[in-house]
Amino acid sequence: MSHVTVVDHPLVQHKLTLMRRKDASTNSFRRLLNELSSLMAYEVTRDMPMQDIEVETPLETMTSKVIDGKKVVLVSILRAGNGILEGMLNVIPGARVGHIGLYRDPKTLTAVEYxxxxxxxxQDRDIIVVDPMLATGNSAAAAVERLKELNPKSIKFVCLLTCPEGVRTMQAAHPDVPIYTAAIDRQLNDHGYILPGLGDAGDRIFGTK
Structure with missing residues (x-):
């Protein structure tokens, strides 16, 4: 699977395992997602361009490198994407934030924008799209299609979990968009949920199950 990066750092995998447990509380799930998202942000931003600025240390003036965080836009696919957003902002506090609201039609499993x-x-910005689950891939593909209308410099997609079906859908629609995930699970079930997965991420983040 080209353009797919599985973030296999031990801390990421440890926290993901704890999140999978069905008896994890809403508070625990939310906290772990925040921590895991911050860890994944390091990998996602690994190749970001740097620029030199002049700074004054306690001893002398020097030239050092920084990321221009204002060029980065974190785009949350509502509502569950907000769970990843907070952790990402801990690492890239200067990023701008966009929101796209999509829901999955329960009969057709296609994405509807609201x-x-x-x-x-x-057009001057690098976009990082965040959504905990890349399941059917329909919502993610629709979100990226909509964002491409704005002609950004680049787009990356970040999720906690995906599966072969979701990856295939995204890569067929957007082979130029790299995917970052903590795990590629086995498959989808008949209702479009990832197996073994961790359930409905939105419900578990917001306690609405």
Whole structure:
């Protein structure tokens, strides 16, 4: 699977395992997701371009490198994407934030858009799309298609879990968009849920199950 990066750091895998447990509380699930998202942000931003700035240390003036966080836009696919968003912002606090609202039609499993709000001048920005699950891939593919209309510099997609079906859908629609995930699970069930998975991420984040 080209353009798919599995973040297999021991801390990421440990926290993901704890999140999978069905008896994990809402508070525990949310906290672990925040911590795991911050860890994944390090991998996702590994190849971000740097620029030199002048800083004054306690001893002398020097030139050192920084990321221009204002060029980064974190786009949350509502509502579950907000669970990853907070952890990412811990690492990239200067990032702008966009939201796209999509829901999955329960009969067709296709994505329906109901909300779209982005920063201005997106053509100058690098987008990181966040959503805990890449299941059927329909919502993710639709979100990326919509974002491409804004002609951003680049787009990456970040999720906790995916499966072969979701990866195939995304890569067929957007082979140029790299996918970052903590695990590629076995398959989808008949209702479009990832197996073995961790259940409905939105319900578990917000305690609405």
């Amino acid at each position: 909300y779209f709000k982005m920063p201005s001048e997106m």
